[in-house]
Amino acid sequence: MSNIGGSISVLMNNGNGTFAPKVSYATNGNASGIAMGDFNGDGKADLVSSNWSTATISVFINNGNGTFAAKVDYTAMQFPSNIVAGDLNGDNKADLVATGSWDNVVSVFINNGNGTFQNQVTYPTGYYGQSPNDVALGDVNGDSKLDIVTGVVPAGVALPSSRTTATALSVPLMGTTSLVRLKVSLSATWTATATWI
DSSP states (O other), X not given: XXXXXSEEEEOOBXXXXXXXXXXXXXXXXXXXXXXXXXXXXXXXXXXXXXXXTTTEEEEEOBOSSSOBOOOEEEEOSSSEEEEEEEOSSSSSSOEEEEEETTTSEEEEEOBOSSSOBOOOEEEEOSSTTOEEEEEEEEOSSSSSSOEEEEEEEOSSOOOOSSTTOEEEEEEEOTTSSOEEEEEEEEOTTOOEEEEEO
């Protein structure tokens, strides 16, 4: 599956380690994260994407033959980055958790039990500028319930320690998995300048 761009691509396994040509499904904007889970209890893997450019998630229900129904969109936080699926309330249905790389929250979407989801409930993850770009689910305290763990990226970059040196940095490009290289320099008046390298 491809998770960058305005679609999800599914490549079916031929059974011998090779794959059939992709079948693509349009998302509601740039898909920055994807996850799979059985959302409607039919034993088939459904799909969901978090759509960075439109503040939505898109749910695709499996038709049972390897194809997927048209997407159903749900409003999320600004710039949702990643998404995971797991049973959060013990009803054996996969719920959804998305991270927002702007609002400093995670959004929880509880499954109604039929493949549709309730409106998001948001939970703060840090102070302004601390963006939770990644998320995982796991039982952290041994109570047999899934907890939420996020990876927070602080805002800003480290500046050079003097005006005579420049610092090279690898910075995540928002909404992608790519890194860009910057050189940060300080002028005689201690003004920071960043240039592409």
